[in-house]
Structures are given as structure tokens and as C-alpha cells.
Amino acid sequence: MLSALRATEPAKYVIYVGFLAIFALFAVALRDSGFLTTANLLNIIQQTTSVTVMAVATVFVLTVGEIDLSIGSVVAIAALVAAVTMREFPWPLGVLAGLAAGVAIGFVNGALVAYVRLPSFLVTLATMGLLAGVARSLTNLQSVPVEDDVFNALFGSAALLGIPSLVLWSVAAVGIGHFVFRETRFGAHVHATGDNAGAARAGGVKVERIRLACLVVSSTCAALAGLLYAGRLHGARYTLGETDLLTVIAAVIVGGTRLSGGAGSVPGALIGSLLMGMLNNGLILMGLSVSDQMIVRGFIILAAVALTLRDRTR
Amino acid sequence: MPAAAQRPEHSQPPVLALEGIHKTFGGVVALQSFDLEIEAGEVVALVGDNGAGKSTVVKIIAGMLHPTSGRLRLDGADITFADPSESQARGIQVVYQDLALADGQPVYMNMFLGRERVIGPLRRLDRRGMIAETAELVQALDVRIPSVRARVRDLSGGQRQGVAIARATHWARKLVLMDEPTAALGVAETARVEANIRSLKERNLAILLISHSLDQVFRLSDRICVLRRGVQVGVRRTNATSNNEIVSMITGLS
Ligand SMILES: Nc1ncnc2c1ncn2[C@@H]1O[C@H](COP(=O)(O)OP(=O)(O)OP(=O)(O)O)[C@@H](O)[C@H]1O
Ligand SMILES: [Mg+2]
Numbered sequence: 001m002l003s004a005l006r007a008t009e010p011a012k013y014v015i016y017v018g019f020l021a022i023f024a025l026f027a028v029a030l031r032d033s034g035f036l037t038t039a040n041l042l043n044i045i046q047q048t049t050s051v052t053v054m055a056v057a058t059v060f061v062l063t064v065g066e067i068d069l070s071i072g073s074v075v076a077i078a079a080l081v082a083a084v085t086m087r088e089f090p091w092p093l094g095v096l097a098g099l100a101a102g103v104a105i106g107f108v109n110g111a112l113v114a115y116v117r118l119p120s121f122l123v124t125l126a127t128m129g130l131l132a133g134v135a136r137s138l139t140n141l142q143s144v145p146v147e148d149d150v151f152n153a154l155f156g157s158a159a160l161l162g163i164p165s166l167v168l169w170s171v172a173a174v175g176i177g178h179f180v181f182r183e184t185r186f187g188a189h190v191h192a193t194g195d196n197a198g199a200a201r202a203g204g205v206k207v208e209r210i211r212l213a214c215l216v217v218s219s220t221c222a223a224l225a226g227l228l229y230a231g232r233l234h235g236a237r238y239t240l241g242e243t244d245l246l247t248v249i250a251a252v253i254v255g256g257t258r259l260s261g262g263a264g265s266v267p268g269a270l271i272g273s274l275l276m277g278m279l280n281n282g283l284i285l286m287g288l289s290v291s292d293q294m295i296v297r298g299f300i301i302l303a304a305v306a307l308t309l310r311d312r313t314r
Numbered sequence: 315m316p317a318a319a320q321r322p323e324h325s326q327p328p329v330l331a332l333e334g335i336h337k338t339f340g341g342v343v344a345l346q347s348f349d350l351e352i353e354a355g356e357v358v359a360l361v362g363d364n365g366a367g368k369s370t371v372v373k374i375i376a377g378m379l380h381p382t383s384g385r386l387r388l389d390g391a392d393i394t395f396a397d398p399s400e401s402q403a404r405g406i407q408v409v410y411q412d413l414a415l416a417d418g419q420p421v422y423m424n425m426f427l428g429r430e431r432v433i434g435p436l437r438r439l440d441r442r443g444m445i446a447e448t449a450e451l452v453q454a455l456d457v458r459i460p461s462v463r464a465r466v467r468d469l470s471g472g473q474r475q476g477v478a479i480a481r482a483t484h485w486a487r488k489l490v491l492m493d494e495p496t497a498a499l500g501v502a503e504t505a506r507v508e509a510n511i512r513s514l515k516e517r518n519l520a521i522l523l524i525s526h527s528l529d530q531v532f533r534l535s536d537r538i539c540v541l542r543r544g545v546q547v548g549v550r551r552t553n554a555t556s557n558n559e560i561v562s563m564i565t566g567l568s
Pocket of ligand 2: 368369411
């Protein structure tokens with residue numbers, strides 16, 4: 001049966017099979033350490049919410065044939081901007097300010113890529129560094145507490161009908177993202193542009209607009225991820241999101257999105273993100289040292305990428 | 315040399331008129347003072363050796379490239395196409411030499427590329443409708459592909475060409491530009507495409523056909539325009555010229 005699956009669409013199923021295998025492994029190996037408890041599983045989802053939100057947006061960016069390396073820095077900027085705003089103003093303004101920062105950065109990235117025609121790798125590499133500097137100077141390396149209870153509930157600890165709000169944010173991001181990616185004209189144009197920009201243009205698609213839109217979506221989702229960190233941690237700090245870029249890209253690629261554009265999967269990115277969170281959680285529960293965790297995680301990602309990306313036609 | 319002066323008296327302006335089109339790429343002159351008119355219901359063939367500038371003409375008309383200088387007129391009115399979406403909106407369709415299909419996407423999505431159909435309040439893609447219509451279309455044009463859900467990458471070169479031609483003929487309302495449409499096709503498929511071109515002509519569309527097969531050009535065209543290294547050597551009525559004359563115009567040898 002496995003060979004039949006492989007013959008059709010290997011990349012699509014490997015991630016799900018791998019996810020279940022590792023899940024089963026942890027469930028058995030860590031049965032006495034509380035891995036399988038509802039609390040722990042919900043905890044994994046809540047800890048990965050920000051990465052999941054960014055992963056959904058990154059599916060769009062990679063599928064359109066670009067990359068956004070600045071998302072980690074946007075997380076910190078948006079969280080800090082929101083936190084600082086909320087010192088003086090009501091929380092909705094803080095949310096708006098944080099998201100607006102994301103939208104604005106996305107427009108700058110997108111305009112440089114789509115209209116000035118600079119490679120997104122270089123543009124966002126530059127803005128990544130630049131924004132990391134801005135995040136540090138914004139509050140002089142100080143962390144900014146967020147004491148607004150409504151904000152901290154909505155973007156952190158609240159629950160609706162017993163479901164934690166961070167889980168709901170994940171579900172919403174994946175649900176909306178999947179719908180837009182698979183079921184709308186915009187999604188179709190993202191696919192076509194990343195697959196063959198010349199053909200898309202010849203077909204009447206405004207490829208520049210599509211590229212711009214993807215980078216704006218990416219930056220805006222990174223800003224939302226920043227708000228979700230600020231809500232969960234009751235504060236913002238320039239280090240937020242610092243290590244997320246690689247996790248997000250690994251999650252998305254392992255989830256079956258092509259680095260070269262033209263194809264992607266939002267549910268795959270969710271599974272990839274949960275896989276990363278589960279690895280963190282499981283390896284900690286196993287009592288591995290931080291350095292051992294990094295090594296094991298690296299090997300597992302490598303194995304997953306090898307299985308997913310092996311090119312059958314070469 | 316104003317083209318308008320050469321134009322015979324017609325009650326209707328030509329569907330398309332190109333006047334004094336120049337195109338340079340950096341230092342390379344691809345096209346020099348090119349003039350051409352195409353009437354409704356007319357097949358004009360554009361011939362010339364490799365690199366003569368034929369595809370450049372097509373891309374300029376489609377809005378893929380912008381002329382360095384010169385004018386385009388559609389139904390007598392000056393027009394500039396900022397990009398291909400604007401030429402399509404005016405009923406112009408193109409079969410590009412490099413086919414311009416998105417390889418990783420299914421046939422039906424390529425058929426509707428840029429004009430995807432949506433349904434419902436959420437404006438979902440109407441995949442079922444697009445699949446059904448594409449299936450009907452490829453059947454009607456006798457394009458033999460395994461499935462309209464197949465990805466273009468998994469089709470043969472000739473099947474891809476069939477898809478590109480089906481798409482262009484389906485959406486065209488005014489003018490079809492075909493850049494070597496039968497280059498990858500077998501004998502039977504070529505005959506079907508030629509029949510297809512004749513029926514477009516009967517529907518009173520204007521057609522610009524690029525082909526390296528002079529037999530095909532003589533079978534289908536009303537007029538033949540010859541390009542040599544970016545220079546328009548001449549335009550002949552097909553029934554008033556000969557294979558030999560066209561060949562010597564193409565090569566520059568007599
Ligand atoms: N994008 C481009 N950049 C630079 N030069 C170009 C470009 N497109 C075409 N050219 C040049 O313009 C000239 C005409 O090219 P064109 O593609 O129009 O030829 P063609 O008549 O279609 O040839 P073929 O029969 O081989 O298809 C060639 O010398 C080509 O090298
Ligand atoms: Mg050509």
C-alpha cells in the first residue's frame with residue numbers, strides 16, 4: 001500500500017506517515033512522562049501557534065516563487081510596537097499598530113521584489129538584519145510588559161467552549177489559508193505565477209501584484225504571530241521570533257511545499273509545524289540536553305526533507 | 315512611408331494595423347519599421363528565417379513586449395497594451411512559440427488561466443465546471459490527452475501544443491496570433507489544426523500565422539509577409555505569388 005502511495009504523490013503523504021510514526025514513537029517511549037496527556041498535546045499546539053501562522057503565509061510566499069527571511073524580525077517589531085502602544089492606548093489600537101507595522105514592512109519588501117525586481121532572498125535578508133536592529137533600538141533592548149487582560153486573553157490564555165484561543169488562532173489560520181490557497185482565483189494565480197511567471201503573465205495574471213500580495217500576507221501574518229507571542233508571554237522583547245525563521249521554513253518544506261515554487265500545501269505546513277513542536281516537546285520530555293536536542297532535531301528534519309524532496313525524475 | 319496611404323479602400327478599418335514598429339533589445343535591432351494590416355476573416359502568414367523577428371511581432375501585438383517606437387491600431391483606434399491581460403480583454407489570443415503553459419498545473423487550470431470561473435458567495439473556484447468545459451472543448455477539437463486533470467508536465471509536446479491551441483481558439487473574439495502552432499504536431503494533428511484555423515476564418519476572426527512550412531502557408535493564408543533580419547522584405551497576395559518568390563525573399567538570394 002505504501003508503494004502505491006509513493007507511486008502517486010510521494011511528497012504529499014510522507015509527512016503524514018512520518019508525523020504519525022514519530023507521534024507513535026513518543027507515545028510509547030514517553031508513556032510515563034505525560035506526553036499523551038490532553039494538557040501536553042494542547043500545549044504543543046499552543047506553543048506552535050505563532051510558527052503555524054507564519055508557516056501558512058510562507059506556503060504562499062514559496063509557492064509564488066519568492067522567500068521571506070524577514071518574518072522573524074517582523075515578529076519582534078510587531079510585538080514591541082503593540083506593547084508600547086498599549087502602554088498609552090486601548091488594546092485594539094495596539095493590535096492595529098502591530099499589524100500595521102507588518103503590512104507596511106510587507107509593502108516595502110513586496111514593492112522592491114515585484115516592481116524594482118530585486119531577488120526576494122536579498123531584499124528580505126537585508127530587511128531581516130535592518131529590522132532586527134530596529135527591534136533592538138526601539139526599546140533599548142528592554143522588554144515591554146503587556147498588562148491588558150483582554151489582549152492577553154484574546155491573544156494568549158482565553159478559551160472558547162473549553163478550546164484555548166491559541167488553538168483557535170491556529171485553526172483559523174490554517175482554515176482560511178487553505179481555502180484561499182486552494183479554492184480562490186488568488187490562490188490559482190499564486191500557483192501559476194510560481195510555476196511559470198511568463199505563462200501566468202501571458203494568461204493575463206498581474207504577476208507583480210500577486211508577488212506583492214504574497215509578501216504583504218507574509219509580513220502581516222508574522223506581525224500576527226508577534227501579537228500571539230506577546231499575548232501568551234504577557235510582554236514583548238526583541239528576541240521574540242529570533243529563531244523562528246528556520247523552524248517555519250523547515251515546517252513548510254517538510255509539509256510538501258516546493259522551494260522552487262508552483263506547488264504547496266497548507267495542511268502539510270500545519271503538520272510540519274506540529275511536527276517541529278512535537279519534536280521539541282518530546283525531546284525535552286526525554287531529558288535530552290539542549291545540544292543533543294538540536295542534533296537529533298537536525299537529523300530528523302534532514303530525514304524528512306530527504307524523503308519529501310527526493311526528485312523522482314532525476 | 316505611411317501605411318495608411320497603401321491601404322485599399324475598405325468600408326471597415328482593418329482589425330489590426332501596425333505602423334512603423336521598431337524594437338531593439340539593448341543594442342540588437344529585432345524589428346525595423348514594420349507595417350502590417352490584418353482584416354477580419356483574413357489569414358496573414360508571417361515567414362522568415364530563425365531570428366528574423368517573427369515572435370517579436372507576436373509579442374508586441376499581445377502586449378508581452380513594448381515597441382521601442384511605432385503605433386498599433388485596433389479597429390482603427392490607437393491602442394497600447396500595458397500587458398497581455400489588456401490585449402485579451404480586447405479579444406486577442408496567442409499561441410506562443412514557447413507555449414506559455416504552467417507545467418505543474420492541470421490542463422483545465424491552464425485552459426482557464428487568468429479567467430478562472432468562480433461560484434457562490436465565497437467566490438470559490440468552480441473546478442467542476444472548468445473540468446467539464448475543458449473536457450468538452452478538447453473533445454470538440456479532438457485533442458487527445460489522457461485527462462483534463464493531468465498536469466501539463468505529464469503531456470507530450472504535441473499534446474501541450476494541442477492544449478495551447480484549444481485555449482487560444484476558445485477565448486479569441488477578434489484576432490488569433492499563432493506562433494508555429496503545428497511545429498510539434500503529427501500529420502493528423504496538423505490537419506486538424508489547419509481545419510481549426512479555417513473555421514476561425516469562417517467565424518470572421520483575423521489570424522496571424524507564423525510557420526516554417528511554406529506548403530502550410532500556401533494552403534491557409536490570404537497574404538504572406540516576409541521578414542529578413544528584422545526588415546520587412548515585402549507582403550504578397552498568396553494567389554499572386556509563388557513558392558520560389560517567397561523563398562528568395564526569405565533568403566535574400568535570387
Ligand atoms: N528578450 C530578448 N532579449 C534580447 N534579444 C532578443 C529577445 N527576444 C528576441 N531577441 C532577438 O531578436 C531577434 C528576433 O527574435 P525572434 O524571436 O523574434 O525571432 P523569430 O523570427 O521568432 O525566430 P524563430 O524562427 O527562431 O522563432 C533575434 O536576434 C533574437 O536574438
Ligand atoms: Mg519565433
